[in-house]
Amino acid sequence: MxxxxxxxxxxxxxxxxxxxxxxxxxxxxxxxxxxxxxxxxxxxxxxxxxxxxxxxxxxxxxxxxxxxxxxxxxxxxxxxxxxxxxxxxxxxxxxxxxxxxxxxxxxxxxxxxxxxxxxxxxxxxxxxxxxxxxxxxxxxxxxxxxxxxxxxxxxxxxxxxxxxxxxxxxxxxxxxxxxxxxxxxxxxxxxxxxxxxxxxxxxxxxxxxxxxxxxxxxxxxxxxxxxxxxxxxxxxxxxxxxxxxxxxxxxxxxxxxxxxxxxxxxxxxxxxxxxxxxxxxxxxxxxxxxxxxxxxxxxQLGDPEFQEVLHCIRCGACLNVCPVYRHIGGHAYGSVYPGPIGAVLSPLLNPGDEQMQELSYASSLCAACYEACPVKIPLHDMLVHLRRKNVESARVSIGEKIAFKGFASAFKNARRYRITMNTLRNIQKHTVRDGSKYPKLTRLAGPAKEWAEHRSLPFSEKKSFRDSWKTLQEELAKSVRRDR
Known part of the structure; x- marks a missing residue:
C-alpha cells in the first residue's frame, strides 16, 4: 500500500x-x-x-x-x-x-x-x-x-x-x-x-x-x-x-x-x-x-505511565503478534514507528500532531504485545492512558461523548441496566443474522452500520443470567416451602 x-x-x-x-x-x-x-x-x-x-x-x-x-x-x-x-x-x-x-x-x-x-x-x-x-x-x-x-x-x-x-x-x-x-x-x-x-x-x-x-x-x-x-x-x-x-x-x-x-x-x-x-x-x-x-x-522520564516506553529495544516482536498490524501493515499508521510500539511512541514524541494522537485507537487492547515484548513493556496499559489523555484534551467526537454518557448512565443504576439489556436483546433479534459460525450484524444504519461491517457478534441467550438466577431462586424458595 x-x-x-x-x-x-x-x-x-x-x-x-x-x-x-x-x-x-x-x-x-x-x-x-x-x-x-x-x-x-x-x-x-x-x-x-x-x-x-x-x-x-x-x-x-x-x-x-x-x-x-x-x-x-x-x-x-x-x-x-x-x-x-x-x-x-x-x-x-x-x-x-x-x-x-x-x-x-x-x-x-x-x-x-x-x-x-x-x-x-x-x-x-x-x-x-x-x-x-x-x-x-x-x-x-x-x-x-x-x-x-x-x-x-x-x-x-x-x-x-x-x-x-x-x-x-x-x-x-x-x-x-x-x-x-x-x-x-x-x-x-x-x-x-x-x-x-x-x-x-x-x-x-x-x-x-x-x-x-x-x-x-x-x-x-x-x-x-x-x-x-x-x-x-x-x-x-x-x-x-x-x-x-x-x-x-x-x-x-x-x-x-x-x-x-x-x-x-x-x-x-x-x-x-x-x-x-x-x-x-x-x-x-x-x-x-x-x-x-x-x-x-x-x-517521558519520571512519568509513571510512560517512562517504560524508553525500555524498547526495537525488535519488532509486538508488530508480529498485533492483530491490527497484521491486517493493515505499517503504512496505515502514518508514522515512522508502526505497530503497538508506534501507537504509543509516535503520539508521545509528537504531542502537537493531531494525526499521531489517534494511533492509540489502532489496538484491540488484547495485550499480546506485552506477552511478546522481551523487556515486558506494558504497551496495552499505555494505550489506555493515551486514550484517557485524548478524552481529557477533548479529542473525541460528540457522538462518542453521548455514547459513553449513556453507557455510564445505564451501568450506574440496576433498573436502567435491566431495561437497557432487555432492549438490546430485543434489538439483536432483528439485527443479528444467526445460524452461522460467526453471526453478523445486519440492518444497522449510520455509524453503527460502519462499526458492524467487519465484526461478528455471538448471538445472546434467549434468557439472561439474571433472569435465570431469579427463576432458580423462586424454584428454590418453592421447594423449601414444600419441604416444610
Missing part, C-alpha cells in the same frame, strides 16, 4: 484492507517470525527469566540515564570520537549537514537506522545536493520506491518481487528478471560502487555501552561493516535511550533481541566500534561522530 499523507487513520486502514497482497504478505511473514521466535526461545530455556533480566537492565538504565549518557559521552571522547547532543529532529539533521559540509561530502552511504528515518535525514541531505544511499537491501528497495519502512526490521515486507524487479530495472536501465538471485546480484553490484565512492558512512545504534563508549550494531547483511570501515567519516545516529551499562548486559540483550526479532540465536553480524581507527589499524573510519537524539524522549 502506498503512503497516504493527509488521510485519517480510518481512511488509511480502509485502503490497507483492500490490498490483498499486503494483507497476505504481512500475515505470512509475521506468522513465520512468530513461529521462529517460539522455537528459538524454547531452545534457550528459562525465557521468562531472560525477559525479567532484560526488563531490570532497561529499567535501571533509564532510571539513571543522565549518569550513563555522561559516562558514555566521556568514553567516546576518550577513544577519539566526537559526541553531539540534539534536542530535536531539526537539530540532529543540521548536525549531519554540518559534518557533511565540513567534509565536502557528495555521497553518504547509510545502514539501517530508524532514528535517521525519524529525523528525515535523507531528505535534508538531498535538499543540499548530497546523495544518501540506503545499503540495507530492504531499505534500498523502499528508497527507490520513495516509501517509508512498513516494519521495524523488515522494511519492504509490502513489496512483491515483480515490483522490486521493476524498481531495479528502472534504476539500472536494463530489464531484470524477477529471480531473487538476479535481483540481489544487481543490488550488490550497485551498492559496492556506492561504498567505494562515499565520503561518509552513517549507521544507527542498537546498543551503546556506557563503560567503554562502544557502539554495537546487529545486522544480517555485510553492509553495516562496509559503511563503518570504507568511508573516512562515520556518523552514528542514536536515540538517547539506547544505552546499556556494561558488556555483561550486552550478553542478555544479544540473546533477547535476535530471538525476539527474527527467531535467530544470533544475528549474522554483531559489530562493536569504540572510537575511530587507531594508529596502526588497517580498517575503520578516520573520524567518528555520535549524534544522540532526544526529540521528546526526555519528556
Amino acid at each position: 502506498p503512503e497516504s499523507p493527509g488521510l485519517s487513520l480510518k481512511e488509511r486502514s480502509r485502503l490497507a484492507l483492500q490490498d490483498e497482497f499486503l494483507r497476505s504478505a504481512v500475515r505470512f511473514t509475521t506468522e513465520r517470525l512468530r513461529n521462529k521466535k517460539k522455537e528459538s526461545t524454547e531452545r534457550l530455556g528459562n525465557w521468562e527469566e531472560w525477559r525479567e533480566r532484560g526488563r531490570q537492565i532497561r529499567a535501571h538504565t533509564i532510571q539513571y540515564l543522565d549518569y550513563y549518557l555522561d559516562l558514555f559521552a566521556n568514553r567516546v571522547e576518550q577513544a577519539g570520537g566526537h559526541v553531539h547532543f540534539a534536542k530535536d529532529a531539526r537539530e540532529a539533521a543540521e548536525m549531519v549537514l554540518g559534518i557533511a559540509r565540513e567534509k565536502q561530502a557528495k555521497s553518504v552511504v547509510k545502514s539501517k537506522s530508524m532514528v535517521s528515518e525519524e529525523v528525515h535525514v535523507n531528505q535534508r541531505l538531498a535538499e543540499q545536493g548530497i546523495e544518501c544511499i540506503e545499503t540495507d537491501l530492504g531499505e534500498y528497495i523502499i528508497q527507490l520506491a520513495n516509501q517509508a519502512p512498513s516494519h521495524i526490521i523488515i522494511p519492504a515486507i509490502h513489496q512483491t518481487r515483480r515490483q522490486i524487479a521493476e524498481l531495479f530495472s528502472k534504476e539500472g536501465g536494463e530489464q531484470l528478471s524477477e529471480e531473487t538471485r538476479v535481483l540481489t546480484a544487481f543490488a550488490r553490484r550497485r551498492l559496492r560502487e556506492k561504498f567505494l565512492q562515499a565520503e561518509i558512512g552513517m549507521t544507527g545504534c542498537n546498543f551503546a555501552i556506557a563503560e567503554s563508549g562502544s557502539v554495537i550494531l546487529f545486522s544480517n547483511e555485510g553492509n553495516g561493516r562496509m559503511v563503518t570501515t570504507l568511508p573516512k567519516t562515520h556518523i552514528v545516529m542514536m536515540g538517547m535511550e539506547r544505552i546499556i551499562p556494561s558488556w555483561e548486559d550486552l550478553e542478555v540483550m544479544a540473546n533477547l533481541l535476535p530471538r525476539s526479532a527474527t527467531g535467530q540465536k544470533l544475528t549474522v553480524y554483531m559489530s562493536a566500534m569504540t572510537g575511530p581507527r587507531r594508529r596502526g589499524e588497517w580498517d575503520g573510519a578516520e573520524e567518528m561522530h555520535v549524534i544522540i537524539l532526544d526529540n521528546g524522549r526526555s519528556n
